[in-house]
Amino acid sequence: MTFEQLALKPELLKALRKENYSQPTPIQEQAIPVVLAGRDLFGCAQTGTGKTAAFSLPILQLLSERPPAGKGKRPIRSLILTPTRELALQILDNVKAYGQFLSLRSLAIVGGVSQKPQEEALERGTDILIATPGRLMDLMNQKLVDLTSVEILVLDEADRMLDMGFIHDVKRIIAKLPARKQTLFFSATMPPEISKLVQSLLTNPAKVEVTPAATTVERxxxxxxxxxxxxxxxxxxxxxxxxxxxxxxxxxxxxxxxxxxxxxxxxxxxxxxxxxxxxxxxxxxxxxxxxxxxxxxxxxxxxxxxxxxxxxxxxxxxxxxxxxxxxxxxxxxxxxxxxxxxxxxxxxxxxxxxxxxxxxxxxxxxxxxxxxxxxxxxxxx
CATH class of the missing domain: 3.40.50.300 (P-loop containing nucleotide triphosphate hydrolases)
Incomplete structure (x- = not known):
């Protein structure tokens, strides 16, 4: 299969060629059509399977096809929650690379660095916000983030967020989002708490599983x-x-x-x-x-x-x-x-x-x- 066959926009295909992506990985092949169709998704996938592109590409496509209502600063229309600073910054790099020929803005807010530049960037507006739960909660408590326009939520590495004690923050953040939204949920393992979260958050989700949780790479x-x-x-x-x-x-x-x-x-x-x-x-x-x-x-x-x-x-x-x-x-x-x-x-x-x-x-x-x-x-x- 090719990226062309996944019905991606010419601007995204051009960016993928520039980034030397030749053909989709199994998770991209299965997830992209589901997300483009507007369905909730549960992805059981480990690091290294290509899941960032599996959710980023369709999000970029969907948001570029439906500009925000009204004028003024750009509202946050997609929120990507992820457990670590490194992962947030890596996702931001990927989103920027894939969306380089689209006029969408993306921003990462993470802990461990000064809050001021992040405040200023939020003030300018962004279409896609990538965040670690702790820093996002801080900024929400200070009334510096408005999540009322979020259309697509991504929970990435959900099991790790659980391990790191972020799950209560995640639930508080989700409570501030619109009830009607598309939710994409990714986890490498499936402890009982994650199963419960999937059931409470997703509506009739498509399940995409690549490399079953306990298979080691043969090579x-x-x-x-x-x-x-x-x-x-x-x-x-x-x-x-x-x-x-x-x-x-x-x-x-x-x-x-x-x-x-x-x-x-x-x-x-x-x-x-x-x-x-x-x-x-x-x-x-x-x-x-x-x-x-x-x-x-x-x-x-x-x-x-x-x-x-x-x-x-x-x-x-x-x-x-x-x-x-x-x-x-x-x-x-x-x-x-x-x-x-x-x-x-x-x-x-x-x-x-x-x-x-x-x-x-x-x-x-x-x-x-x-x-x-x-x-x-x-x-x-």
Missing amino acids: IEQSVYLVDKPNKMGLLIHLMKDPSIVSAIVFTRTKHGADRVARGLNRANVPAQAIHGDKSQNARQNALNQFKNGTVRVLVATDIAARGIDIEELSHVINYNLPNVPETYVHRIGRTGRAGQSGVAISFCETEELPYLKDIEKTIKKTIPVVQDHPYPMVLA
């Missing part, structure tokens, strides 16, 4: 090292001597752990940066830019901070701590092996994490090969 080479907790740092430094690890995201359970691992790598002359919620927006953006341009070889991240990091070619994902939710493992390793590339996922497993490993293998219906030959084997009691 990803997975392995696990059984290692005692105190030896994990030594093992990581040992592995980083391998030049085939061109770029890696190392996942830790906590922010403190991310900082500690980054410091240990830098001491061993492996350029690394930690990225998590306690870092300022500028620090996170700088770390990301340095990683993308190759100045930094390793990005050490918590799960929450890693959502919204969009890296085309990532050679390795390393689980310094195994997650206790199997779907999180699937999500993490899906960051390598994207867009048809191959990738490598390495996990460290300490004694306490052995039950997590068992759960992951049960979920992915696959035994992850254990690497026997390494300098820090687990001392079994």
Whole structure:
């Protein structure tokens, strides 16, 4: 299938050609016609499936076809809620790229930066507002945002918003929106709270599911090292001597752990940066830019901070701590092996994490090969 066959406007097709998009991904193929038809949508999709374009392209088309009523500043006609600053800014970049030949305005408002420029931009008016829930609530409480003209609502990474404790803010924001609107809901996993939210928010939605929640990408080479907790740092430094690890995201359970691992790598002359919620927006953006341009070889991240990091070619994902939710493992390793590339996922497993490993293998219906030959084997009691 081609983008032309999805009945997109010439201006959008021109932008896609300019951005070197050749053909739609499965989620784009399924979601775009549904959204253009005005239906509510529930998308079960992981990072890297192309979901930003799946909702942005039809939103741009619909809004450009029905100019706002009345004169004066542009009202907010589409609201995109997303959990992290990185993801909000990434969506804004994409929306601007896809809509570069249309006369629509888009704006991102996020926490961690000065409010003033965002206030001024809101005052000028915008058609599409991309926001993190915390900052949006702040501005709504100050009566600086009017959401009464919203026609299309997008909840992106809904499960992560739940994890981050944003779900009450999200519900308060939705209460301020018009009852009649089109709602597009995306989540990588389906915990019970998300199912409830879907039922309460969506009207007769179309369901689009690409890669079932617990399928790992076949092209990803997975392995696990059984290692005692105190030896994990030594093992990581040992592995980083391998030049085939061109770029890696190392996942830790906590922010403190991310900082500690980054410091240990830098001491061993492996350029690394930690990225998590306690870092300022500028620090996170700088770390990301340095990683993308190759100045930094390793990005050490918590799960929450890693959502919204969009890296085309990532050679390795390393689980310094195994997650206790199997779907999180699937999500993490899906960051390598994207867009048809191959990738490598390495996990460290300490004694306490052995039950997590068992759960992951049960979920992915696959035994992850254990690497026997390494300098820090687990001392079994």
